[in-house]
Amino acid sequence: MPHNTQQLEDFVTQVRRDILRQVHKVNSGHPGGSLGCAEFFTALYQEVMDYSTNFTMDGINEDLFFLSNGHISPVFYSVLARSGFFPVEELATFRHIDSRLQGHPTTHEGLPGIRVASGSLGQGMSVAIGAAEAKKLNKDSHIVYTLHGDGELQEGQNWEAILYAAGHKVDNLIATVDLNGQQIDGATEDVLPMGNVKDKFLAFGWEVIEIEKGNNIVEIIRGLKEAKALTGKGKPVCILLTTVMGNGVDFMMHTHAWHGKAPNDEQLATGLQQNPETLGDY
C-alpha cells in the first residue's frame, strides 16, 4: 500500500476469477452479489482499512469489518486470502467437507479474518455496533465497517440497530449498503419495494454518503475516505453503494439469476476469458 489504480484493478480481476472458480468447483454458492462487491472489498482491504494479518479475535487497535450478508462469502474469502489472512490455495476447499471455508462465513472453524458467523440475514449491524461500543470503552479510535445487502434491510433487526446507532451516537461505524436492486425472487422493487433508502437513513439521523459508481475502485476509495472523515462527529455513517450484480462477467450482469447459482464448464470458461489471470490462480 498504497497501490496504483492498475494494481487495484488487477487485484479485482483476480478476485473475480477466484469467485467463479470457487462456486464452479462445488456447483453451489453465490457469485452474483460477490462479483458486484469485488471492487468494494478490494478497496477496503487493499487501500482503506488499518489491520494486521496476524489475526486476533479482539482486533484491538485495528479497523474491523463485518459482512452481514454472509452469502457473498466467495468474494470475502478471496480478498482475505489475497490480503494475507490465509493461504490462497485454501480457496480450493470452499464449501467442501472439513473446510474452514464454509458456505457462509463462520468463526467456528477458526478461519482468520472472520469475527462472527453470518448468513442468517440482518444480524451484522447489531454485532458491529457492539464491537464499536467495545472500541469506545477500550479508548480505541479505530473504525468498524460493515456490508449489508439492500434486500437484507427488509429484516427488522436492522432497523433496531439503525435506531440505536443514531440514538446512542455510534460514530465509529461505517455501514455500507450494497444497492444492487436484486434479491433471490427478483428485483427488490418487485419483491418488497425499499422506497428511498437514503431518506430512511437520514430520517434516522445518520450521515449518508452515496457512491453511485459502486464498481469503480477510484470512486469507492473516494467515498470510503469521505465517510471516514465524517466519523467521530456524533453520527453513524452510511454508504449507499450502487453496484451491478454479477459485475465483470457479462452474462451475469443486471440480473438476479446468478444470485445463488454456479456457472457450468462453458460459462466458467467464458467468465474466465473475460477476466484474464493477473496475480496467479490458486
Place this chain on the structure above:
Amino acid sequence: MKKYTDSGKKDTRSGFGAGLEELGKTNENVVALCADLTGSLKMDAFKANHPERFFQVGIAEANMIGMAAGMTIGGKIPFTGTFANFSTGRVYDQIRQSVAYSGKNVKICASHAGLTLGEDGATHQILEDIGLMKMLPGMTVINTCDYNQTKAATIAIAEHDGPVYLRFGRPKVANFTPEDQKFEIGKALQLTEGKDVTIVATGHLVWEALLAAEELETQGISAEVIDIHTIKPLDDEAILKSVEKTGCIVTAEEHNFLGGLGESVSRVLAENKPTPQEFIATKDTFGESGTPAQLMEKYGLNANAIKTAAQKVIKRK
C-alpha cells in the same frame, strides 16, 4: 434428614442484581445490556454505579443480543437482561448464529421465567426456554433456586469462557442456600441423603422438593434431594450415583416436560441405567393468569405434587 431454613423470602432476580453489581466492582470487563426492564431485572445498582458500562438498548431484544455478541470482540463480558421469553424465543436465531455458533462469551440473563411470573399470563410465562437453550451446542444452561444461589451463579458465570443462559424468576421465595457459597457450574448439590427415592429439582422447585422430602419422612420414606442448578452440562455422575442407591427418581422443574430437565435426566438413565421416573413439570401446555401459588397448585408444581409423584414412582420399582 438434614433440615434447611428459610432465612427470609427474597426474589432470585434480586440475587442476579446483587451479583451483577458485585461484578461491576470486581471485573472491569463486565458490561450490562438491558431492553427496557432495568427495574424488573434489578440492574439499577449496576446502572447507577457503572453508567459507562451499562447499555440501555430499548425494546429491541434482537439488537441487544447482536450487540452483546459484538462486545465480546474487544474483550468485554456482556450480561444481557430481559424476561425469559424475550431472552430466548424472541431472539433464538440471533442467539444461535451470533452467539452460540460464533462461540461468543455472552451471558443471557433471564428473569420472570415460568408460571411464577403470575398474573401477566401465558404471553410472558415461557415454559420452553430450557429446551430451546439446551439444544444449542456449547450453551451452558443454569436455573438457580434462591437469592443466594443466583447471586453466586451470576458471579461464577463471568469466569466461565463461553455462552451461558442463566434463568431465574420474579416471586419472593425461600432463601436457604449458604450466603458464602461458591457456585460450581455443572456440579449438582446433594441436599439430603436418602435411600428410597431420588428427587432431582431445579429452580423454584428445589425448595418444594425439600418440603416434600420432610413430608415423606413422616411417612417413613427417605428421599434424596438433589439440586440440579446446571441443566447443561448435566451432572450425570451425581444422578447415576443416587439412583444406584434409590432405584427410582422424580424430576421437578417449572418448565414443559418436553425439552426440560426431566428429559435430560431420562437420556442419562436410558443410556446408563434404565430407572422408573416421574415428571413434575407442565405437560405440553401454556400457562394462564393467576397468583404464583395458584398456578403452581393448578399445574402440579409444588411440594404436594412432588410427594405424590415420589409415592407413585416408588411403587414402580
